[in-house]
Amino acid sequence: MATAADQASDRLSFGPFNLVASERLLTKDGVPIGLGARAFDILIVLSTSPNEIISKKDLISRVWPDVTVEEGSLRFHMTSLRKALGDGKDGARYITTLAGRGYCFVAHVSRGSSAPEAPAAVANFPYANLPGRLSRIVGRDDDVQKLSADLTASRFVTIVGAGGVGKTTVAIAVAHHLMEAFAGSVLFVDLGMLIDPKLASTAVASMLGQSIQSDDATPGLIAFLKGRRILLVLDTCEHLVETVAPLAAGIIEAASQVHILATSREALRVEGEHVYRLEPLACPPVGVELTAAAVQQFPATQLFVERAIASGARLDFSDAEAFIIADICRKLDGVTLAIELAARRIESHGLQQTASLLDQRLARLWHGSRTAPARQQTLQATLDWSYGLLSEQERVVLRRLAVFVGHFTLDAALDVVTSAPLDRSIVFGAIESLVAKSMVATRPIGAMMRYRLLDTTRAYALDISLDPADAADLAMRHVSYYRRWLEQTGNEWETLTTGVERAPFFAGLNNVRAALEWCFGENGNVSIGIELTAAAAPVFLAMSLLIESQRWSERGLLALDDSRRGGREEMQLTAGLGVSLMFTRGNSDRVHAALSRSLEIAQDCSDALHSAAMLGMLQLFHLRGGDYRLALRCAEHSSMIASKLDNIRLKTMAHSLLGISRHLAGDLNGARVELEAALESESSSAAGRVAYFGFDHLSLAGASLATTLWLLGYSEQASARALKAVNDAERMSHPISLVIALTAITVLLWTDELDAAEQHLDSFISRAETQYFGPYVDVGRGLQAELAIRRGDVAAGVETLKNCLEKLHAAHYERFAARFSIMLARGYAATGRFMEGINLIEEIIPFVEAKGGIPYTPELLRLKGSILLKMPKPRIKEAETCFKQSLDLSRKHGSRVWELRAATDLAALWADQGRVKDARGLLLPVFEKFTEGVNADLCAAQHLLTRLG
Template identity: 65%
Template sequence: MTTAAVQTKDGVSFGPFHLVANERLLTKAGAPVELGARALDLLVVLISAPNEVVSKKDLLSRVWPDVVVEEGSLRFHIASLRKALGDGQDGARYITTLPGRGYCFVASVSRTGGGSDDAPVAAHFPHANLPTRLGRMVGRDDDVLKLSARLNASRFVTVVGAGGVGKTTVAIAVGHHLVDAFSGAVLFVDLGMLGDPGLVTTAMASMLGLSVQSNDATPNLIAYLRDKRILLILDTCEHVVDVVASLAASIIDAAPQVHILATSREALRVESEQIYRLDALAYPPDEPGLTAAMVQAFPATQLFVERAVASGARLDISDAEALLVASICRKLDGVALAIELAARRVESHGLQQTAALLDQRLTLLWLGSRTAPPRQKTLQATLDWSFGLLTELERVVLRRLAVFVGHFTLDAVLEVVTSATLDRATVLGAMDSLVAKSIVATRPIGAMVRYRLLDTTRAYVLDIRIDEAEAADVAVRHAAYYRRWLEQTGIEWPNLATGEERTPHFAAINNVRAALDWCFGTNGNTDIGIGLAVAAAPVFLAMSLLPECHRWSERAIFALDDAALGGLDEMHLQAALGVSLMFTRGGRGAARIALERSFAIAGERGDALDQVHLLGPLNMFHLRTGNFTAALQFARSCSAIAATLEDPVAIALAHAILGISLHLRGDLAEARTELEAALDRGPRSQRTTTIYLGFEGKILARAILARNLWLQGHPDQAMACARQAVEEAAAMDHSLTLAIALVWAISVFLWTGDVRSAEAYIDRLIARAETHSMAPYLLVGRGFRSEVAIRRGDAAAGVEGLRSSLQKLHAAPYELLSTELNLSLAGGLAAIGQVDEAIALIDESLGQVETNGNRLYLPELLRKKASLLLQLPESNRNEARACLMQALELSRSQGARAWELRSAIDMAALMTGTGEIDSARALLQPVFAQFVEGVGTADLKAAEQLLATPR
């Protein structure tokens, strides 16, 4: 019978089975297996693509090419195939069902015959013993090609890498890649099985069938190899490195056709040796927005998924699950052995629990394949093997290095690891050796080489007990070093514009966190911890790590003794605590108390610059809590003090906060002067406001200037300015600054009627606020989203969303945008017929504006009230007209042409409805004529349409 299934000429083996497809023969331990024709066809198709999902549609079309068959028949024959194979019995796994996707052949497959990947046994070299290569090797194709080329060119290459990284797997794959070039003459020597270095030469000679009749088999071995073309793969050389190095050098010199591929955790260091460092598998970065497709493009995650499926797990990777897989692979540093061991746990524990177990503690004792060498059955065994190869001095240095988290510099090593009993020269020598033995990994970051212990290695080393006094001494030096580092580099943080510039700083901040944990832990040193927290606070603010700034500032304040209270350390800590609380939890009393305490200390112990730094946050606090009058007073005080200083950052800050305060009071001309002064290109300073205000003040100034421009009648300039503010904030990659820019930019696009741009910015705001725990900005973003819903016709959902957001913002409290959101809510209420409630809300807002001082919104509130009055069943046109006239007068006094145009449009429409067409035109035309840009914006289009009304 002819079938559409793939027909292979070679035999295929899996478990105890052997399949010869072209003979349609399946045997088990040599005995034929009875199997139906369709079931056999299915097996051929599935086994032709091991570890790959074959869809049901594909199976049906290939096994039943000319017949319409229902899925029930497919399930029946798959069940028959599973039964014949004993799938699921005694732990055997061959075929896995992936619901909704298809079937996958998950057993390890090896091919035999003329076209196989296994090494052909040459007639003149009967000793060929190259192990079967993996059915599918993940992420190493480039390594195999590069190694093959280098081996052909230089004859002697050593693959160097950490334990479990996959050196043996790659070496075997290279052997298969070159097997034809050597006519099958490939000898694989597993030196990991030898405990005595003296047996290396003897073992190799015996594998070649040579008679060994003396203690030194080297001459016989060399004589045999002298005229042979052979590829020798010397696997796992590190524990017998001296003997192997001498032997390999002798063979390369004496046997010109012999090529040697060695694997070792350290180089052999002999002449003519080429080093090929095998890195771990690439894994996804820890970044937001990763999707399943993006995650599965990395070889580490591909390996994890394949091995999990092969072990019987059912994985249908969603975006959420992909993030878990990425996290696991990062935790395991892309080490192939560690990934395979973890993947085997998914079938029994599930993906979530496997990730949780790794987060709690790297499980070094998880079992791997039964056929693996003893040193690779568990991570513990692999690391025991590596640790056993170290000298006592190297072990001491390694144990001290475990204090570091992530990457660290050589300068840090010399400061932290060196002690009275371990001088710098000794430490340098030990570091060189640990790097050479692949125990310590290296990576160039910026202009310097960074070092690190893989997480698996660090977990292993931390389990080795050392003297408590020694451990404490190392921890003290570690914390003290990173305190000095913060004090020296903290000023640089806000000016690091690119990822390349930030990478070394982000690597070091992990050590700051670890040092803080120790300092404030059970046996820590709180004195060092306080200083470290003071140095870390501005860096946490500059990085938008607000919850961490809050946590460590608060811990340090509680640890202050009586002598330290009221000092500069407390001043800095209280300021950092107040700012971080303000931006993460809104304007609660704790934030105000911290900021006021810090300002009081600045008045007693600080200088003028300290006071400016604190007046900025105090101004922001009162703006956010809705006390705009008090905020303006703080802004004016800040401006007065900054004027006495020659500090460009302080001066820019003073202009920015005074500008926003004047803007919200409705003094638009004066506000614009201050905002433009804040953006003026003065002398460049290394500092920015992020180190004490928590965000970049110039970005805020530009975002507020965008609103100011719209209100003054320049809509095109306003939108360009708003976009520029967002772009500059995004370029900083500072989350709080970006959130602030987005908030104010959104209002500009909502005012101009560009709902599509507003929606895009709203989505960005919500995503960033959720990721960085900025609750007030999240609520504002949801409020804006509800306003868009109202504009798009879903008023009921919009009203519900706005009510919820406003309720939570009031509770925070965060009142900076309450009036603006109330205007949106009033419009939504009117749209669902609750006009009376809408009017009551506007009246309440009018009262609050008069009390709080944000008079900017008065004209728009009055205009909105007039619009609502006209919607009542018994509308009061006279009251509505009075509201509109008052709105016109107020907008003109503010210089708010945008508010004036809206009020004029509504008044002209009212007058037109009562037959006063000429008067309406006379009112609207001069207001409309003031605008020389923005013809496509919503309000100008409405005015133009009204002016076109026939007389």
Template identity: 60%
Template sequence: MMMGPDVFSFGPFRLAAGERLLTRDGVPVELGARALDILVALVSRPNEPVGKRELMAEVWPDVTVEEGSLRFHIVALRKALGDGQDGARYIATLPGRGYCFVAPVLRSSGTVDGAATASFTGATFLPARLARMVGREDSVRALAGQLATARFVTIVGPGGVGKTTVAAAVAHELLEGFAGAALFVDFGLVTDPRLVPVAVASMLGLPIRSEDPVPGLIAHLRGRRFLLVLDSCEHVIDGAAGLAAEIFRAAPEAHILATSREALRVEGEQVHHLAPLGCPPDEPGLTAAAAGAFPAAQLFLERAAAAGAPLDLSDADAALVAEICRRLDGVALAIELAAGRVQAYGLRQTAALLDQRLPLSWTGQRNAPPRQRTLQATLDWSYGLLSEPERLVLRRLAVFVGPFTMEAALGVVTGGAVDDAMLFAAIDSLVAKSMVATRPVGAMMRYRLLDTTRAYAQQIADDAERAALAVRHAGYYRRWLEQLGGDWPALSNAAERGPYLTAMNNVRAALDWCFGQGGDAGLGVALAAAAAPVFLAMSLLTECRRWSERAIGALDATTRGGSEEMHLQAALGMALMFLQGGSDAARAALERALAIAEARGDALGQLVVLGPLHMFHLRIGAFDIALELGKRGAALAGAVEDPAAAALAQFLLGISLHLAGDLGGARAALEAALRHQPGGPRASTIYLGFEGQNLSGAILARTLWLQGHPAQAVEQARRAVREAERMDHPVTLSVAMIWAITVFLWTGDLRSAEQHVAWFTARAGNHSLGPYLAVGQALAGALALRRGDAEAGVEGLQAGLAMLRGARYEVLTTALEIALAEGLTATGRATEGLALVDAAIRRVETHGDLVYRPELLRVKGRLLQATPQASEAEACLRQSLDWSRRQGALAWELRAATDLAALLARQGRSGEAAALLRPVLDRFTEGAETADLQAAARLLATLN
């Protein structure tokens, strides 16, 4: 039988058809050849009946067999699969017809572009699965099969029908087939369609470093088997539809399951209409047994029992239950709300209230308020059953967007007629009456109003009540940010980020109100200033820019020039720097922030602003200005009692001294920064967007190599990368790898350099770190050059440098140009390389990255030997030696001494050459296996 290269995944099994291999959790399963053929035939057509004759003809194409042989192999196959054990179902017998493979199946190609399909081990982030789901088993099974084959399915139905519940069940059903790579995104927390891709990227741990996060999101998902569930899309349908279409088109291994009240109507979408639960019919003589066979009645009875009102359903009561279910159109949420009232009012009175208060005459028009019309009548009735204290608390709770904590409720809802005791009692009652949902997150309970309930409660509150709630809500989250903002961890995985993202949605809602009509702009300014460092810490740069600009525009005479404007301007400058590069707008914002801090005599504020301003000047290549800022920061650090700020100051000074060629001063500063223990105040490091302490270790590694400690340098570089990886923060890890790669290239550890360049480039692409992609290309070119492929090296270096100059990212320009000059010489373009080196020498003398001066002079001396100016080579090499000794750069000194000794030897001055090289080599106490020391030792041996 012919089989393609497809791979089928179901439950714990993986069937590689082309390899004729079945594995369970990675372990091969012993299976006969005929049984394996039957499995391939069935699993290729999941949820599709396969006739016995058809199956026998396919498995035994040239042999006539009895039906008993087929049954024998089916039995063996079921036994191998464990069919029927612990509820597992794989192969169903269709009496008189044949067989059907009924388990959800994921089908994928064994290769993508000739390479094995990449697996993805992302964090699973799904809502809890219900212990029992009534009346939806067939829907879940059908959706699982449809999603496996079509890849993009939208569950469409009215509000409250159970779309989210079914979507979560489908995701759990398919989870093993995706190796746990599934993400559930609830857009009920998002109000702006433009934030749809931001929400998805944030939940995946991707920093938002551009106006359009979609390319980075696509790059992250491309080639990965992944299940993405987009829930409650109707109110952000334009954003959700556009994102789903892009992912479906560009990420062929991604599967998308969406829920919405209407279809997304984009290419690739398959629509699954989720019907209401089946209701007992309106017919005379309906019995309890007959009524209980319908899913709507089953749900009603189960929820009533769970609420403390178990019903011993009689035939007489069956008609009442049937009527309630029909009047509620089989909508699960409405049925649950009604069932929750039986304990208090009894079945007959509940039916009577339903008749009096819930005519269910909604129209469901598209222009109706979101999450309101479909259950408007149900919520009118439910609200009428509440006590006055419960009504008051419910209206106040409606100010929260998404889940909230009891602490937040106490901070916002209490006051006036509501004290702590009333709040606790009301929430307990509202939870019991299904008006407030609960979900444990770690050791804490999160509460949430259903979206329809929240919209309803907001509608019935008067303007004065809503305004007072909005003020308390914004004030609470301002205090929350001020208390926690300095300690926010650099979160990058979904499990850690979830609670924080929920709280930030409340911050966004508060900011929207503050800067909207009738809001409190002054409170908005304070809230935005408190939120800015958190947006930066979470790499939500577009939002940081948006709210900072909004708040700065709302400043008045009382707030202009204050600490709030200082923090807003600093945050705006940082966001603009990452989004736009070294723009004038970014510089202006940062310089305005520093001027405010200076005018206020705020030493800590100055230090906090000096961090991003220092980074700005490093990125644009103004190393001399960055050094001055670093020295100012170090002077200010003594005036503040903040260990994190002091560590930041030492890091800024250390990297500047390193680039200026003051290696001794740099080492002292960097080691001081590393002595700071995490856990203290961190406000001073937030604005950098990465962890400065970790990067101190990466710069220290370079310093150690330059000072002649290559083994210690490699160990320190690897430690910095490991620590950054443990932090799971993309920017910190990327910067640490950049500096570590330079150490590996310097020591000649090309294998480590190659591994880290590949790793670095992949992460830069996944996380939309634009300039770093150019850095990766240039470093790959430098690596190719070291491996002897000069043409490829020059090409990669030139392309990378061009992109970096376009982005005004000049931190590594000199180091990369040194490599490029050597590559040009190796390809017969020494004159061009010499001109490049001369320009670089002039630039470092003007702008201050003097650490490269000895190496530039050495390379110039080498290049001169291939030109008519060869007589000047010795002078250049001796200048390189002199500058190396001034800087204490023993590594540069060894390179210069080796090149000069080789030149002297060619001139017949071997004794002088040996006398020059031997004392330099003897000063090294480690690293004999590194490239430069081996080259020097080989040369010295020939001289002797």
């Protein structure tokens, strides 16, 4: 961005402060003041226009020219700036706020030349040679501030980081920041130019103008530095560590006013050293939908865009381009040099082609700045430099570590990398050394430290050829380790209820994927691949990775030979295939066959646990298909098995599925008992929330209980339960469970909370589309159509609803058939298409009766009666019969809501016939059953009762 610094290059003075905009340096009485980037920009804008009122809008546009921000951000950074200046303390006043108008810098400002006068001490230090600072360093302002403070306090700091991460650039920026504090006495020593370690002290001494008269220049150098206040920058120490370390330690001990800032790929490890690890630039996270504006907030992408434009590229920076740029920066791990090299290619190759070239070795040969040191001319040269510093054992271990994808644990590395020539102690020591040399990155995930090779380092290591036999042996150890890991952690996956808990497991799952690819690849081992796939199938389900579950389950089943059929491997693979297909593509014969086969094998193997689980999945299959009688049988069978087993998760699932079956069979009170029993387990420490065979059954129970409570007449409890189900599932960060919980928003439509329903519907559809949950997308669209009809946009709602019903029928997903038919018939009636509405109801009622009674039947009958009364020639007798049938079924099911609606319509009909007493006697007892909530149904009944007297 064109920062405020571009608008002012002069040196400004106000009070005890000096501001050098071009250096982004603010000092107070010669001491640097730490200030955030945005606060610094605000100061520059205000101080360069003293006594002028600058509106908030104008200030925001100049400080954040390419980003839309709220006034709250301005207020936050303004507070930080005022605190740094001491504004308002001891009578000092720098910035004033004019209500409704903006801000004004009110202190007296003096302007000096763009180059600050050299302090007198500089004349006594003619060796100052600090390279020029970059005009803008992206994403490192906080690092510069922290390093400046650390160096001032501790005197000796080493910036440690991977090659190309920007250690030298940051060190130079820190030295410029502290230039005035050291009165210009700053010496920069580039040790990267040296090959002979013995010349380290000689190089420093010669740059200080010392005469070298012995092989060891250290004593004379230390004698010269004593009593002098100097900042000594020792750049690129990693290849001279053995000599630079004692030299730095000796200077720090003997020369009390000398401060040392070193850069190295590993710490010097001497007394007094403070290590500052410079991390790569932050990149946009994976798996999050980001807009162009959001992507520009990350330092890695900011750097990429700035360097690309500076090289002549034209970027629109649309959301589509932002996605590609974010992906490029992630592939390059936020490494500054790699990002700059890639950005330079945009002008010649374009964005998409550059992204494609990153996957090829060619990208490592791209040239950067001509003025950069040779080791930083290309990414290949940087990696060659790093690799050349390793011992032979470290090189072997690095190459073997490249078998891991992403993060891995120390246990995994020791198991996989260790072999006959390399025992565990050698591997352990080599990994420790590679971490120290910034060739292997570390990061705590959960309670355990994780390790990984940066993608560029891993690609470099993979290019180093291995003997084919050694490569195969390494891959087999990798596969074997992760097969054991899946088997050992199998029971834990279902209990991971938050994204934080899943993070360590996802790291391991990356390696499972790589192992599967090798097993079924050209030179892989299919036999162990089948074992790995069977172990991975339930894990993919637990993590909502349905497409992967389907893909690898199919692959494993195709590879099974006759000798392995009928065992646990086929049982797990058919379960994985059936469940994943059901959620992504809907019901089909293939799904039923897979689930039935898994159940058959479980019964043959006397595996009661898996039998009960598969009966639960078959219950869900029939439930989605609209065959509620079969669903109830499966639920009852599963519940019977679960009651004999000491497994709280299975019992929770059984209560949940039995509850929803009874709900859809019309037994609302029985459903409530089962669903509340399932949800009681949530407070049990032995159970908690688990994703059992693909989803959290408490999410299903919560959504079903919300609907049940509404039908029973408890609208406030229903609304609260619906929102709780959604919020609990949100905290789990589990896609299938969340989509299932979001079906509870149907209650919000019934309770006329239309705005809240619309908000959740958008989330529902977005998640269903992202996760490829096919039928749920159409459910969401259907609910949106219902919302449109309720808001009066009937014509559009009817057409959308018809389309959704057709798609759901095609996917054999009939769970919402009755509900959507009710709304569609209501839409037909509202637009005068009475016979279409009646025909639709008469079609759906026999379907319901054939598959099993459901609690929507009373409403279908009531709606039919109301349509019959609205026809040009009202069919009063038929309508009255429909209302009476609706009342009888409502009372049988326990549905007070449908009972109230039917009683209100029938009472209104009787009142029109002069049967006022009968009408009041019918409606009043039903109305008085309601103890909570205010909604359209209660208002309509109350209005009628008032009219009836």
